[in-house]
Amino acid sequence: IPCISEAEAREAFLEYASSHCCYSSSPAKEMVVKDLQAFNTYRYRLETFTESxxxxxxxxxxxxxxxxxxxxxxxxxxxxxxxxxxxxxxxxxxxxxxxxxxxxxSVCMASGKITCKQCSGRTKDQCHWCKGTGVFISDTCSHCSGTGSSSTLCRACSGRGTVNCKDCNGQGRLLTYxxxxxxWKNDVFEYVAHQRSDFPAKLFQAVTGQKLFVDEQDMIYPIINFPDSSINDASRNAVERHRSQFTSTSRILRQKQTIEHIPLTRVEYRWHEASFSFYVYGNERKVYTEDYPKKCCCTII
Known part of the structure; x- marks a missing residue:
């Protein structure tokens, strides 16, 4: 099983600490690595490309x-x-x-025109002072003589009182068809087989691994001889499920299944006479830990 080196583990841990503003880099620099344990972690992925x-x-x-x-x-x-x-x-x-x-x-009754909403067909803009009410400060608006309209032509309809119908674009007729x-939809099934129950499997979604197997055809067959039997079971169930789910409502145009090995290493270390651990996972060398030993706000030791 591929295992990272102590130097690689330390480098990943330093990068992890520097990405958190309240984490001190001291544990990553001063830790004494006691053990590196790698695990077999595989991700099976089935993609079914359909057309409906x-x-x-x-x-x-x-x-x-x-x-x-x-x-x-x-x-x-x-x-x-x-x-x-x-x-x-x-x-x-x-x-x-x-x-x-x-x-x-039917919107414009085949005329191609509808009443201008801005001036309500009055051909003039709404009075700015009374907002079209005809009343200004409890009295008849002197600016529009109580009509609610100003003396300028409506800008929306250029004083015509009507505008082109948007539904038919002023044609009065519609083409129906x-x-x-x-x-086209790509439906994806993923399954991760890993040996560490205390490592959150959802974290694998953000990393990549090494491709061990790729099979792409119009219709693929389940994997039957992979050393990890859970991958064989996942492949069989996924292929059967996708075929029964999609063939009745759409056409399956292409299928692709892959198996990746995702690097996962548990690092056991000591710092200030206490034991801690963290995981390094994925080709990206991401780090996961629940007990970082020194933070600015809260220090375990």
């Missing part, structure tokens, strides 16, 4: 172009859509051929 398709009705302003409808539209899975980069989540929307139609915009929504 659904149809949703959409509307957009009519631009004068429409595809001629036919009796039978294409089926969702018959429409060619380019697959993006593997194992990365993505979404694309495509207009389904032969599903377009034109309808009048069936949109093909294609979702």
């Amino acid at each position: 398709r659904s149809l949703e009705w959409r509307t957009k302003p009519f631009t004068g172009k429409i595809d001629v409808p036919v009796v039978v539209a294409d089926l969702p899975w018959n429409v060619p859509v380019a697959v993006p980069k593997m194992f990365e989540n993505n979404t694309e929307e495509v207009m389904m051929p032969h599903t377009t139609s034109i309808k009048e915009c 069936n949109a093909l929504v294609v979702n």
Whole structure:
């Protein structure tokens, strides 16, 4: 089992201490290393890249172009859509051929115009002094003669009282169509087999290890002969679960499974006649300890 050296352990511990403002570097510099114990720690990872398709009705302003409808539209899975980069989540929307139609915009009653909200159709801006109420300091506003509108034209509608309908972009008609929504999703299963119950397994998520095995195919098969039987069990369960979970609602385009060995070493040391320990883990040489012996605010010894 790969084990770090005493010098590497000390260097990692010094870096760990320097990253905490209230930790003294004395323990890392003065500690006497008593034992280095490495552990077999493996991470199994299964990635299943799937594609799912659904149809949703959409509307957009009519631009004068429409595809001629036919009796039978294409089926969702018959429409060619380019697959993006593997194992990365993505979404694309495509207009389904032969599903377009034109309808009048109900928001503006096919006129292409709606009443200006800023001036409420009065064509003039709201009076700055009375805020459109017509009353200023308990009396009729002298600035707008009680009308609530100033003498300047409304800036939003340029004095017309109406603006273009946003729904149809002033066209008065909408193009409706069936949109093909294609979702690509990378579903990930992870399992970590490690021998130290007192080391938090969640910390392995932030580090990398050495790749021991990589298998990428359209459909992979479970691992059956890895020395650690728990990895074989995890692979079998994950592959079966992903296939039963995704084949009924989507298409599995690609699968990849990997096994990593994650370095994990327990360092036993003495400092000021007391015993302590810490872990060094991952290729990044991160450190985990619950009993750092000297802090500015609280000192164990």
